Amino acid sequence: MKIYSTLTRTKEEFLPLKEGEVSMYVCGVTPYMDAHVGHAMSYITFDVIRRYLEYKGYRVKYIQNVTDIDDKIIDRALSQKIPARELADKFFNSFTEDMACLNIRPADAFPRATLEIPKMIEMITSLIQKGHAYAAKSGSVYFRVRSMPDYGKLSGRNLEDMMAGARIEPGDEKEHPMDFVMWKAAKPGEPSWPSPWGEGRPGWHMECSAMALGYLGESVDIHGGGQDLIFPHHENEIAQSECATGVKPFVRYWLHNGLLKLGEEKMSKSLGNLVTIKDALKFYSSDAIRLFVISSYYRNPLTYSLDALDASQKGAERLSKAAHIESNGQFPLELDLGSVEDSFVAAMDDDFDTPKAVATLFDLARQINTGRDSGLDISRAQQLLLKLGSVLGLTLAEPDTGSAEAGPFIELLLDIRKSLRQEKQFGLADEIRNRLASMGVVIEDKPEGASWHLKR
RNA sequence: GGCGACGUAGCCAAGUGGUAAGGCAGGGGUCUGCAAAACCCCCAUUCAGCGGUUCGAAUCCGCUCGUCGCCUCCA
Incomplete structure (x- = not known):
């Protein structure tokens, strides 16, 4: 299996530190508003x-942090007149719901920044002792970038280049403009925690270093996140972690997903051009959203559009139907299921080439449908389709019949319609079908009788 | 300005040296009372453009044009 690592900019053979085990850390959210489809893209990617x-x-150990204290949370909590903690809880719960709706499996742990402060203080203390960090007179502690010769290796930058375009804050207390904060001195009224340098709160990059090391050890196999985190966030995580432990590499494989665009721009909270996951789920199924994401290679940018989502919705329905159509054939479909699975694996082994893997699923679906039409037993092929679908997190659930309440009434209408059709009263039969369709109930007549499901 | 991606059919999107996967849309057909679903057939002599290397290039090299991301919070 080959995986592309941002650090080396090449596809490398994947070899975890411990045989048979993979430690995986994915940067989580800052919960101060509902998550958007860009977040969905990233977490679907890493879920797959x-x-x-x-x-x-x-055996995968998967950790995802929660940045439950930062400037945005403090600002927003202040404007809503609720404690920062309450705001973060509220939107973390919302995020958890969204992830569940998208069939994204929860991490093994969701450590929160505010509960990991002792670990961070310990790490910062050690960095100061080793000369990699210093406390300024405000009580903030900074990482000394010049103390690390290979600073910039992840993002392919060097200090001189960065200085050219750097925004230098006037009156900065930092030794070097690129030094970054690990511990922020508290301003009056802000939530804060005691530390050897006074009241304050952790800097953003510090929590991920402390948690990755604390939960997964000094060398993590896979560390993931969006490409927008490469610099400065992940660069600074490397700096803190490798300087604190002396162990290199902090991360063996750095994985970054391409970013989701809305129109010509990146979808982001700060630009405000976003579609929340909750909104997307009003119109599209979890499988449709997932199929939309995995139909494109994870390192490439992807543009959110209704056309693309509509196409994915149709595709997802096609796969689900193939996975569940009934056949009472006696003789098994002659299909080399092993080679189908091999194609799937070959695609995924090549740096998670999900578009190619998805193509094998559609090919399999066609084989299943053809086999059914030929009166063959397709159950084993269907099992394989479901199995490979689940590797991609697709449920391929049977068509939705919604809450059961309307069910008996729809069945009643179908019975009446059946009689009408038998009596060649096609005008009335079609009217029932059309009226139900306008209410979102799709009827399909089949040789064995009519079936119905809700249109998404 | 520095760093990094990308440009393949109407749309989405694989393919990194051997002659263009897959999905959606569209056209024709089978099935159906009609639809829907499913199936079959068709749908890029061509991969932003121009040069070069090669027996052979969408794939490698150079240049040009265009788009995006990061360099400030961001998945």
Whole structure:
């Protein structure tokens, strides 16, 4: 299996530190508003990677942090006149719901920044002792970038280049403009925690270093996040972690997903051009959203559009139907299921080439449908389709019949319509079908009788 | 300005040296009372453009044009 690592900018053979086990850390959210489809893209990507690694037989330990204290949370909590903690809880719960709706499996742990402060203080203290950090007179502590010769290796930058375009804050207390804060001195009224340098709160990059090291050890196999985190966030995590432990590499494989665009721009909270996951789920199924994401290669940018989502919705329905159509054939479909699975694996082994893997699923679906039409037993092929679908996190659930309440009434109408059709009263039969369709109930007449499901 | 991606059919999107996967849309057909679903057939002599290397290039090299991301919070 080959995985592209941002650090080396090449596809590398994947070899975890411990045989059979993979430690995986993915940067989580800052919960101060509802998550958007860009977040969905990132977490679907890493969910698929996790599922595939488990499919390959690895035991995966998956950690995702929660940045439950930062400027945005403080600002927003202040304007809503609620404690920062309450705001963060509210939107973290919302995030958890969204992830569940998208069939994204929860991490093994969701450590929160505010509960990991002792670990961070310990790490910062050690960095100061080693000369990699210093406390300024405000009580903030900064990382000394010049103390690390290979600072910039992840993002391919060097200090001189960065200085050219750097925004230098006037009256900065930092030794070097690129030094970054690990511990922020508290301003009056802000939530704060005691530290050897006075009341304050952790800097953003510090929590991920402390948690990755604390939960997964000094060398993590996979660390993931969006490409927008490469610099400065992940660069600074490397700096803190490698300087604190002396162990290199902090991360063996750095994975970054491409960013989701809305129109010509990146979808982001700060630009405000976003579609929340909750809104997307009003119109599209979890499988449709997932299929939209995995139909494109994870390192490439992807543009959110209704056309693309509509296409994915149709595609997802096609796969679900193939996975569940009934056949009472006696003779099994002659299809080399092993080679189908091999194609799937070959695609996924090549740096998680999900678009190609998805193509094998559609090919399999066609084989299943053809086999059914020929009166063959397709159950084993259907099992394979469901199995490979689940590796990609697709439920391929049977068409939705919604809450059961309307069910008996729809069945009643179908019975009446059946009689009408038998009596060649097609005008009335069609009217029932059309009226139900306008209410979102799709009827399909089949040789064995009519079936119905809700249109998404 | 520095760093990094990308440009393949109407749309989405694989393919990194051997002659263009897959999905959606569209056209024709089978099935159906009609639809829907499903199936079959068709749908890029061509991969932003121009040069070069090669027996052979969408794939490698150079240049040009265009788009995006990061360098400030961001998945």
